Structures are given as C-alpha cells and as structure tokens.
Amino acid sequence: MKKVAVIGAGSWGTALAMVLADNGHDVRLWGRRKEQIDEINHQKTNSKYLPGITLPSQIKGHYILADAVKDTEIILLVVPTKAMRETVQELKLIISRDVTVIHASKGIEPGTHKRISEIIEEEFTGSNFLKHVVVLSGPSHAEEVSKHQPTTVTVSSKSEQASELAQDLFFNQYFRVYTNPDLIGVEIGGALKNIIALVCGLTEGLGLGDNTKAAIMTRGLTEIARIGMALGANPMTFAGLSGLGDLIVTCTSIHSRNYRAGQLLGQGKTLEEVLDTMGMVVEGIRTTKATYELAKQINVEMPITNALYKVLFEQLSPKEATGELMGRVKKHEVERLPTDLLQADFKED
Ligand SMILES: NC(=O)C1=CN([C@@H]2O[C@H](COP(=O)(O)OP(=O)(O)OC[C@H]3O[C@@H](n4cnc5c(N)ncnc54)[C@H](O)[C@@H]3O)[C@@H](O)[C@H]2O)C=CC1
Numbered sequence: 113m114k115k116v117a118v119i120g121a122g123s124w125g126t127a128l129a130m131v132l133a134d135n136g137h138d139v140r141l142w143g144r145r146k147e148q149i150d151e152i153n154h155q156k157t158n159s160k161y162l163p164g165i166t167l168p169s170q171i172k173g174h175y176i177l178a179d180a181v182k183d184t185e186i187i188l189l190v191v192p193t194k195a196m197r198e199t200v201q202e203l204k205l206i207i208s209r210d211v212t213v214i215h216a217s218k219g220i221e222p223g224t225h226k227r228i229s230e231i232i233e234e235e236f237t238g239s240n241f242l243k244h245v246v247v248l249s250g251p252s253h254a255e256e257v258s259k260h261q262p263t264t265v266t267v268s269s270k271s272e273q274a275s276e277l278a279q280d281l282f283f284n285q286y287f288r289v290y291t292n293p294d295l296i297g298v299e300i301g302g303a304l305k306n307i308i309a310l311v312c313g314l315t316e317g318l319g320l321g322d323n324t325k326a327a328i329m330t331r332g333l334t335e336i337a338r339i340g341m342a343l344g345a346n347p348m349t350f351a352g353l354s355g356l357g358d359l360i361v362t363c364t365s366i367h368s369r370n371y372r373a374g375q376l377l378g379q380g381k382t383l384e385e386v387l388d389t390m391g392m393v394v395e396g397i398r399t400t401k402a403t404y405e406l407a408k409q410i411n412v413e414m415p416i417t418n419a420l421y422k423v424l425f426e427q428l429s430p431k432e433a434t435g436e437l438m439g440r441v442k443k444h445e446v447e448r449l450p451t452d453l454l455q456a457d458f459k460e461d
C-alpha cells in the first residue's frame with residue numbers, strides 16, 4: 113500500500129483516485145475549492161465532474177496542498193496543462209522527501225512548446241527530491257473508468273523502474289496498464305490527438321459525414337507521427353494506445369470535451385461561446401496554438417493543425433478551411449520511416 117497525493121480534483125483526477133483507492137492505496141485528492149472538497153469528504157461525490165458516481169470512502173479530500181502531499185512518496189498531477197507550471201512551483205516549495213511524480217494530463221505549453229514531463233523536470237531543477245517523472249496516457253474517459261469499464265492505458269518514463277512502479281500502482285481487473293519507454297511519443301500522441309478531435313467535432317457540426325471523419329483521423333495521425341518523429345519519438349508508439357487508441361476514443365466519443373467543443377464551433381458558435389458552454393477543460397485549443405508554433409519553428413508540415421489554428425485564432429471559416437485542405441497539392445500517402453527511430457529504449461536505470 114502506498115500513500116499517493118492526487119493533485120487535481122476534476123473528472124480525470126477523481127477517476128484515477130478511485131482506481132488507486134480500489135487498489136488499496138492511501139489516496140489524498142487535492143482540489144482548490146473548499147466546497148468541492150467538503151462534498152468529496154462528506155457526500156462522497158464530486159457531482160460537477162463525475163455526476164452519479166459514489167467515491168470509495170478511502171479517498172480523503174484536501175484543499176490545502178501541503179496537507180495532501182504530506183509524507184507521500186508518489187504525486188499524481190492531473191491539473192489542466194495551463195495550471196501545471198504554477199502547481200509544480202508550489203509543490204517544489206512544500207516537498208521535503210523523495211517523490212516520484214506521475215502525470216496524467218494531456219497538452220503542450222504555448223510559448224515554450226514543452227511537454228508536461230519537461231515542465232515538471234524544469235520546475236524541479238535545483239531540488240534533490242524529484243526521483244522520476246512518469247506519464248500515464250491512453251484511451252480513457254473518466255466517466256467510463258469511474259464505472260469500472262475495461263480500459264487500457266500506457267505509462268512511460270525515462271526510468272524502467274519508475275514505469276513499472278506506476279504500472280503496479282494502477283493495474284487491476286478493469287484498468288490494464290502497459291509500459292512503453294518512448295516518453296516523447298506517449299506525451300505527443302496524448303496531447304495532439306485533442307487537435308484532431310476538435311476537427312472531427314467541427315466536421316460533425318458542419319453536417320459532414322463519416323468519410324470526412326475517417327480522413328481527418330487518418331491524416332491527423334500521420335501529422336502527429338510526423339512531428340513526433342521529428343522530436344525523436346518512436347513511430348510505432350503512434351499505432352499504440354497513447355496514439356491511435358486515444359485518437360479513436362477522443363474523435364468518436366460523446367464524452368470527449370474536445371470533440372464536443374469542435375461540434376459547437378462547427379455549428380457556428382464563437383470560441384468564447386464554446387468555452388463558456390463547456391465548463392470543463394478543452395486542452396486542444398491551447399495545444400493547437402503550441403503545436404502550430406512548434407511545427408513552424410522546426411519546419412514540419414501539419415496541414416490539419418494549421419487549418420484549425422486559422423479557424424480558432426484567425427477567423428478563417430470552417431468551410432474555407434475545408435476547401436484549403438482539399439485543394440492542397442497532390443501527395444504520396446505513405447512516408448519513409450527513419451529506421452534508427454524504431455530502437456527507442458529506457459534512457460535511465
Ligand atoms: N476527463 C478525462 O476523461 C481525461 C482527462 N485527461 C486530462 O486530464 C487533465 C485534467 O482534465 P480533467 O480532470 O478532465 O479536467 P476537468 O475540467 O474535469 O477538471 C479540471 C480541474 O482542474 C481544476 N483547475 C483548473 N484550473 C486550475 C488551476 N489553475 N490550478 C489548480 N486546479 C485548477 C478545476 O478546478 C478542476 O477541478 C487534462 O489535461 C485532460 O486532458 C486525460 C485523460 C482522460
């Protein structure tokens with residue numbers, strides 16, 4: 113049994129806290145709103161984020177960060193990407209023992225273009241307390257995990273030992289956890305599928321059908337793999353759970369906030385109206401900005417991402433964007449793989 117602090121009491125943090133509690137761990141769940149934490153502790157519900165779900169009694173809610181992480185050896189970070197840096201900065205000031213940090217958030221930071229594990233490592237610079245960083249990612253809507261529906265995810269770290277620790281921590285009869293040494297590929301796949309889900313939702317909102325969705329998903333995966341490989345990822349990772357798997361679930365599920373936000377945009381709502389309606393994090397919007405900037409900087413062709421960027425931030429209409437994408441010059445479909453990238457392995461240990 114381990115003491116685990118889950119930082120972020122939204123839908124995903126709460127669902128993962130439930131998995132950990134089901135596995136017998138001592139789980140502290142941190143959220144910043146006292147009323148929400150009171151509800152978690154007294155009603156055993158988190159009704160805004162997981163309506164209709166009763167939480168296991170072992171989960172103890174905290175709204176003071178220092179109380180949540182006291183004596184814990186494992187910290188699970190599940191705040192939205194935009195809150196990640198400030199949350200880690202606060203944690204660094206509080207932590208006074210060795211910790212393994214696992215994160216389960218999906219995004220890229222605009223401006224720095226950093227992946228979440230990079231943000232965590234950067235913010236812990238100068239501290240001796242960070243042992244390892246692990247990412248947990250894959251096709252896993254919180255609503256279904258909280259109902260114990262069979263789910264598969266991947267964990268990845270530079271350290272094989274840390275990956276296996278995370279695998280053991282979460283693994284159970286309804287939550288099957290694989291390891292993959294390709295940290296870059298796992299984080300890039302999880303973050304960038306949200307861009308493609310927004311576009312799939314947009315096509316639905318425009319009244320387009322399944323051919324278009326299949327085209328966006330397939331060509332979307334190609335451009336995710338293209339930038340992933342340019343950053344050093346193993347191309348095979350994009351055919352796995354954190355790549356294709358998560359792309360499928362996010363582009364086809366009614367649970368996906370990114371898909372639903374895209375639908376509303378396609379129906380003619382403005383970005384501000386969409387964000388007001390959602391009330392939950394839509395990671396793909398900031399990740400589109402970050403990926404657009406990064407692709408430009410490292411000269412990687414990402415036509416779907418570019419088209420969405422123009423729709424979100426430059427007032428291009430979705431219909432015009434569709435015309436631009438379909439009117440691009442003729443291309444070959446399959447790209448050549450650099451064979452040295454097929455050899456990814458754990459970097460530490
Ligand atoms: N919901 C899901 O099924 C899944 C979500 N994820 C990822 O998990 C991360 C968190 O998403 P959800 O839990 O779904 O979001 P959510 O929208 O359900 O909840 C977000 C939580 O973060 C809190 N928050 C917002 N700004 C904050 C700040 N500045 N500091 C601290 N807390 C803040 C909110 O109060 C709320 O408790 C995202 O990166 C998402 O992509 C990954 C897999 C599945």
Ligand SMILES: O=C(CO)COP(=O)(O)O
Pocket residue numbers: 218250251252253306309358361362367368369370371393394395
């Ligand atoms: O990442 C997810 C499922 O794996 C959740 O996607 P949304 O953030 O679009 O709901």
